[in-house]
Amino acid sequence: MDNMKLKYLERMAELYPTIAKASTEIINLQAILNLPKGTEHFLTDIHGEYEAFSHVLKNGSGSVRRKIDTVFGHTMSRQDKKSLATLIYYPREKMNLIKKQEHDRKEWYKITLYRLIEVCKKTASKYTRSKVRKALPKDFAYVIEELITERPDITDKESYYEQIIHTIIAIGRAEEFIIALAELIQRLVVDHLHILGDIYDRGPGSHQIMDKLENYHSLDIQWGNHDVVWMGAAVGQACCVATVVRICARYANLDILEDGYGINLLPLATFALTYYKDDPCICFKIKGHNTLNPVEQDLNMKMHKAISIIQFKLEGQLLMRRREFGMADRALLDDIDYTEGTITLNRKTYKLMDNHFPTIDPDNPYELSKEEKEVVERLIFAFVNCEKLQRHMQLLLKKGSMYKIYNRNLLYHGCIPLNEDGTFKEIQVYDKVYKGKELYDVLETYVRKAFVAVDEREKEKGKDILWFIWSSPSSPLFGKDKMATFERYFLAEEETHKENKNAYYKFLEDEAVADRILQEFHVTGECTHIVNGHVPVHHGAGESPIKCGGKLLIIDGGFSRAYQKETGIAGYTLIYNSWGMILAAHEPFTSAADAISKESDILSDSILVKRTVKRKTVGETDIGMKLKERIAELEELLAAYRDGLLIEKS
Structure with missing residues (x-):
């Protein structure tokens, strides 16, 4: 030796x-x-929809209901199963309602405790005692372990367990014990959670989602382009800061910044009211479902326009400074004829729908005014010094990556940039060219440099690459030939709004391309899959999320309400348990209040992607x-x- x-x-x-x-x-x-393989839960493109996300997390995309069905079969009515499921999802809130309805509360406690213990036993059966013990709530750890563990040394088990339950009720701890059991079931029903990107933007609760993920027991995150732009804002990359504020304004979510993260927007509001006081800002109307009163809406639109102009200026400066990004054509402010109110794109002239630019100097359109500089500096300071935001970004760094290989599944948010013939496209990142896996790896390196590099030049490269990943045609997390933000605001012609997707999306049903991608990332063996987010699947139009005979699964079905008219559903989620893979297509979630009072779960159509004859064990993971x-x-x-x-x- x-x-x-x-x-x-x-x-x-x-x-x-x-x-x-x-x-x-x-x-x-x-x-x-x-032991049986633990259950993996895949979610993607949550886009700030906290209530729907929280509910799907609580019900494990139907895993809780499946456990209840397995345990009770036909011995419990459908209504009782719904009630039990709702209690598991929202134990405290549900009990507050039940207390007003139940006459014999002690009997209800007894029946409910027995039912929860049986579900708990089933849920815990696939784990070691040690793992279950670590998941137990401290206050009730010993008692729960006694109730869910078989005791061969007890001769009269029924009497033993009944006495424990009787004591719990008698000393007034039944409600807290029910809550502990319900939360334990939620905790055990999913062994590991995968988030395939885009936690942020559009919906109002991104910060709440991050709060919840901070305490999740087992998690990985594949960054989406919307997450990356927030990471850029957190390190003070000016274009990313402006983009984040603009998107929050566009969806009337400035509360996320002010209340969620404590970022002071008064300097921007004051600036907007000064320079756009009499401007109706009609091109900057709110999108999405949030509503504001007329005064708030007027201020929101003015702030929206102000930060948009600042963003376009900052991006122009960046694109001239980083010529190697190859995006000079997206610096558009010097293509405007400010006298005529027109812009020339691809040799064609278009009339601008808004021609009021009080802060733009036509001779130097990308220069920030003195007041704009002050707004940007104060915003950058607020983002960089926000403790909660920095904590959330550290979670993205610690648990996140550009891609993940887990149990022979390749997980990523966007695409693998391809040429028109299906080969891997070469992308220049600063002074070198990369493709396929190498491209993902080098971009991730630069993302991390933005946060931790000691060399200031490398740190600045990392910061700028965060914006590149957000919006470049060469970015695997964006995957389109342009981000037509300017055109959508200022031009009526829809031809200018079109964003052409990378060739990757033409090959979604080409099994040879899927195999090539898996091979490129060294994902080999049987039962391998690509799990992909980013581009919503149009379920309502009959599009299937299952591509290449099951090798590629696109699970973005429209979690964001902004997409649901387009997709026809409220998102896909994927469950991979010891028996196979189940894809769930969810109906829109109304509210947690409805789920509690009406016992309405998210209705889901389950699609069996793959089922194994023999149950998969931990040894195969x-x-x-x-x-x-x-x-x-x-x-x-x-x-x-x-x-x-x-x-x-x-």
């Missing part, structure tokens, strides 16, 4: 100092390998591979003890 190996085994011996301890650990790990490696190392440690190379320590 070489010295390096022996040194490694000596380190292991510090953890397992005897043959007995090493042997016990092998037995424990081997037992885990034979990525975690299983690591456990097998650990077992092999422990077996080497045992051999070293038995060959006299290492001495046991008492």
Whole structure:
């Protein structure tokens, strides 16, 4: 045995100092390998829809209902199952309603506790006792463990469990115990959560979603372009700051910045009222479902226009500074004839719907006015120094990445840039050219440099690449030939609004291309898939999210209300459990209040993507591979003890 190996085994011996301890650990790990695979839950393009997101998280995309059906079958009515499911999702709120309706509250507590214990037993059965124990709420950990664990030493089990439940009710702890059981079921029904990007923008609750994810037990995030632009704002990249504020204004979500993150927008409001006081700003109307009173709406539209003009100026400066981005054609302010109120694009002249630009100097259109500079500086300071925002961005850095390979599934938000013939497109990133996996890897490196690089030049490159990822035709998270923000505001002609998608989207049904992508990212073996977000699937028009015979799953179905008229549904989610993959197409979520009072769940059409004949075990997962490696190392440690190379320590 070489010295390096022996040194490694000596380190292991510090953890397992005897043959007995090493042997016990092998037995424990081997037992885990034979447990059923944990349930994975995939969500994407949440876009600030906190209530719908929270509900889907609580019900595990139908996993809770499936557990209830498995446990009770035909022995419980459909209505009682709905009531039990609602109680699991919203235990405290549901009990407040039930207390007003139930005459025999003690009997209801007793029946409910027995039912929840049975669901809890089923949910916990696929995990080790150690893992379940870690998930138990501290106040009731011992009692819950007693109730959900088989005790062979108890002769009269029924009497034993009944006495525990009787005591819980008698001492007035039934409600808190019900809440603890319900939250434990929510916690155990999903083993790991995947978020495939775009947590931010459009909806009003992005900050609340991030708060919830901060405390989630097992999570990974694949960044979306909307997440990346917020990351850019958090590190003070000026174009990203302006973009984030503009999108919040466009969807009447400035409350996210002011109330959610404590960012002071008074300087922008004051500036907007000064320079756009008599401007109706009709091109800057609110989108989405948020409503404002007339005074608020007028101010919102003025702020919306003010920050948009600032954004276009800042982007023009960036594109001239970063010629290597190859996007000089998207600097549009010097294409405007300010006297005629027209703009020339691709040799064609268009009339602008809004020709009031009080802060633009036609001779130097990208220069910020003194007041605009002050607004930008104060906004940047507020973003960079917002503790809560920085904490949320650190979560994105810690749990996030450009892509993820997990249990032979390749997860990413956008696309793999392709040429028209289906080959990987070469993209220039600063002074080098990359494609495929290398492109994703180098972009991720620069994202992290924006936050942690010591070299200021590299840090600035990282900051600017965040904007590049947000809007460049070469960005795999954007995947279109242009971001037609200016055209959509100022031009009536829809031909100018068109954003052509990368060739990737032409090959969604080409199995050879899917195989090439999987091979490029070294995802091999049987039962491999690409799971993809970003572009909504038009369910209402008959489009299927399942492509390439099941190898590619596009699970953005319109979580955002802004897309639901277009898609016909309120999003897809994916469940991958020990029996296979289930894709759920959700109907729009009304409200948590309706879910509690009317016991209305999100109605979902489940599509079976893949079912296995034999239940998949932990041993067949990525975690299983690591456990097998650990077992092999422990077996080497045992051999070293038995060959006299290492001495046991008492």
